[in-house]
Amino acid sequence: MKILVCITHVPDTTTKIKFTADGTKLDSTGVQFVIGPYDDYALSRAVELKEQFGATVTVLNVGTAETEPSIRKALALGCDDAIRIDAEPTDAFFVAEQIAHICKQNNYDLILMGRESIDFNGGQVHGIVGELLGIPSFSPVMKLDIEGNIAKMAREIEGGKEYLEAPLPLVLGCQEPIAEWKIPNMRGIMSAKSKPLRVIPPTNPQELTKSLSFELPPPKGACKMIPADEAEKLIELLRTEAKVL
Amino acid sequence: MSVLIFVETTEGKPKPSSLEAVGYGAKVAEMLGTQAVALVLGEAQELEKLGNYGASKVLHVADSRLNTGVIQAYSSAIAQAVEKENASVLVLAKSSLGDAVAARVAGRLKAGLASNVVDLPNLSNGFVVKRSIYTGKAFANTAINSERKILAIKKNVYPVTPTSNIATVETFIPTLNDNDFVAKVTNTEKSTGTISLPEANIVVSGGRGLKGPENWGMIEELARVLGAATGCSKPVSDLHWRPHHEHVGQTGVKVSPNLYIAIGISGAIQHLAGVNSSKCIVVINSDPEAPFFQAADYGIVGDAFKVVPKLIEAAKKL
Numbered sequence: 001m002k003i004l005v006c007i008t009h010v011p012d013t014t015t016k017i018k019f020t021a022d023g024t025k026l027d028s029t030g031v032q033f034v035i036g037p038y039d040d041y042a043l044s045r046a047v048e049l050k051e052q053f054g055a056t057v058t059v060l061n062v063g064t065a066e067t068e069p070s071i072r073k074a075l076a077l078g079c080d081d082a083i084r085i086d087a088e089p090t091d092a093f094f095v096a097e098q099i100a101h102i103c104k105q106n107n108y109d110l111i112l113m114g115r116e117s118i119d120f121n122g123g124q125v126h127g128i129v130g131e132l133l134g135i136p137s138f139s140p141v142m143k144l145d146i147e148g149n150i151a152k153m154a155r156e157i158e159g160g161k162e163y164l165e166a167p168l169p170l171v172l173g174c175q176e177p178i179a180e181w182k183i184p185n186m187r188g189i190m191s192a193k194s195k196p197l198r199v200i201p202p203t204n205p206q207e208l209t210k211s212l213s214f215e216l217p218p219p220k221g222a223c224k225m226i227p228a229d230e231a232e233k234l235i236e237l238l239r240t241e242a243k244v245l
Numbered sequence: 246m247s248v249l250i251f252v253e254t255t256e257g258k259p260k261p262s263s264l265e266a267v268g269y270g271a272k273v274a275e276m277l278g279t280q281a282v283a284l285v286l287g288e289a290q291e292l293e294k295l296g297n298y299g300a301s302k303v304l305h306v307a308d309s310r311l312n313t314g315v316i317q318a319y320s321s322a323i324a325q326a327v328e329k330e331n332a333s334v335l336v337l338a339k340s341s342l343g344d345a346v347a348a349r350v351a352g353r354l355k356a357g358l359a360s361n362v363v364d365l366p367n368l369s370n371g372f373v374v375k376r377s378i379y380t381g382k383a384f385a386n387t388a389i390n391s392e393r394k395i396l397a398i399k400k401n402v403y404p405v406t407p408t409s410n411i412a413t414v415e416t417f418i419p420t421l422n423d424n425d426f427v428a429k430v431t432n433t434e435k436s437t438g439t440i441s442l443p444e445a446n447i448v449v450s451g452g453r454g455l456k457g458p459e460n461w462g463m464i465e466e467l468a469r470v471l472g473a474a475t476g477c478s479k480p481v482s483d484l485h486w487r488p489h490h491e492h493v494g495q496t497g498v499k500v501s502p503n504l505y506i507a508i509g510i511s512g513a514i515q516h517l518a519g520v521n522s523s524k525c526i527v528v529i530n531s532d533p534e535a536p537f538f539q540a541a542d543y544g545i546v547g548d549a550f551k552v553v554p555k556l557i558e559a560a561k562k563l
């Protein structure tokens with residue numbers, strides 16, 4: 001079995017987001033970048049499948065050289081080799097085209113990634129890749145087992161779960177609790193340094209969308225406090241003042 | 246030319262978020278000087294009423310294989326409808342199905358897709374949409390440069406007032422092949438009789454401060470009297486006190502209701518990320534220093550076990 005895991009390199013979830021003065025770029029001073037939390041679930045499941053079936057796992061990132069610490073971390077977690085497409089991942093279609101291009105040369109059985117990146121939250125890349133390759137795609141997948149050539153999955157839907165079966169190859173957007181997040185061990189970190197990382201230029205760098213500027217939400221007004229022993233007054237305020245009841 | 250709106254249904258009825266999408270799509274159609282066409286997949290009733298929300302025509306694919314969301318078949322049918330109606334814009338409501346389908350349609354039609362759209366497009370210089378990014382912490386103004394455009398809109402960004410207009414309903418038969426149905430849905434587990442969290446106008450959410458699953462009775466009761474959905478923080482679903490689909494936040498469901506009531510939730514940045522676009526936030530917490538108060542509109546410092554019963558009594562009198 002051959003597995004491809006696609007990861008993003010994004011600001012940690014605790015980041016206070018700010019932009020450069022002209023509002024055209026993220027101000028990344030002091031920002032800690034990490035593997036996207038959903039991508040971490042995909043990676044962990046891929047490594048578990050490798051242990052179970054002896055699969056080979058390739059990790060892929062579309063990004064500039066700054067993303068290499070995240071790629072090395074994925075190798076330390078147990079991926080066998082890595083590919084970095086050397087380009088800014090600015091548009092979902094562009095990223096998906098890069099991934100699909102690599103997939104066409106490699107015949108992966110499973111292409112795993114997070115359900116969405118936590119910077120642009122598009123949740124689009126897996127679906128576009130599936131369409132470009134003409135194979136099924138599912139998201140958000142919270143359970144994945146492989147039996148022969150069939151993937152058995154659970155997908156989260158509003159208010160519940162849907163259980164699905166489909167033949168490989170597949171593209172899946174993953175979320176918890178598909179696997180437990182893993183922490184690399186010392187041996188993994190040492191061996192990651194010598195695992196192969198190929199850097200490839202992008203194909204067809206066309207963008208269908210372009211973000212022109214960024215802004216922050218307006219600051220929140222002060223919180224109106226209601227004494228606990230007059231809690232019932234809250235309901236009245238929600239009805240007459242906030243007009244939400 | 247036209248604007249096509251994909252309408253999701255549950256049990257043959259349009260979802261409320263899809264009705265908002267129809268209203269939004271009709272407004273975009275008006276801005277572009279064209280008409281709004283709604284698309285409904287699977288068996289459904291009273292579709293002419295989508296005219297109340299601004300659709301002038303409804304395309305209906307009355308194929309029972311599409312009664313539940315089949316991602317590939319849906320994508321294929323929607324892409325064919327876009328081509329048939331020569332739609333320049335496809336609008337849909339964000340949901341677990343909507344997202345999965347929008348991406349495939351984008352791939353097929355080479356259409357630029359903007360997700361989490363929070364406002365009408367700005368047409369003064371190209372086609373620019375405002376969308377929520379960094380899980381609600383910021384916005385991007387994004388130009389869509391492709392000929393065909395797809396907008397997945399966030400809930401509660403474009404309220405519509407229905408009219409008495411009626412749409413014409415036309416049957417549409419797309420070409421679907423076996424390949425569109427390779428995935429088999431073997432089972433569905435769905436909580437029934439409760440209000441769907443992403444669709445809800447009011448959400449009552451509980452955190453670890455509630456101490457254990459046995460204490461959720463008052464949360465459910467408050468939700469019931471307010472007509473609200475119930476939500477929870479991540480540790481609560483991790484501990485299996487509540488099902489995973491109720492988990493709100495960065496790694497869970499993102500909600501944007503009119504009213505979000507957080508009870509015994511500290512307000513960690515990852516939780517706030519999933520609720521910060523709610524119109525009004527109420528926080529009930531015994532700790533006056535809980536960070537959630539900084540993101541709240543109304544706050545009560547107090548013991549949830551004393552405060553919530555009072556709220557239930559007051560709400561019953563509404």
Ligand SMILES: Cc1cc2nc3c(=O)[nH]c(=O)nc-3n(C[C@H](O)[C@H](O)[C@H](O)COP(=O)(O)OP(=O)(O)OC[C@H]3O[C@@H](n4cnc5c(N)ncnc54)[C@H](O)[C@@H]3O)c2cc1C
Pocket residue numbers: 013037451452453454455477478479480481492493494495496497508509510511512513514515516519529530531532535547548549550
């Ligand atoms: C990558 C990542 C992603 C994450 N994603 C999410 C996410 O999507 N959603 C999410 O919720 N969390 C998420 N978290 C976890 C988050 O950081 C917090 O740990 C979590 O939100 C805390 O949940 P809580 O507020 O219920 O619990 P706690 O932080 O334990 O807070 C409990 C609160 O209850 C109050 N309390 C106690 N007793 C009472 C009482 N009797 N009456 C009233 N109040 C009382 C306390 O004062 C306290 O403020 C994520 C973390 C990471 C690292």
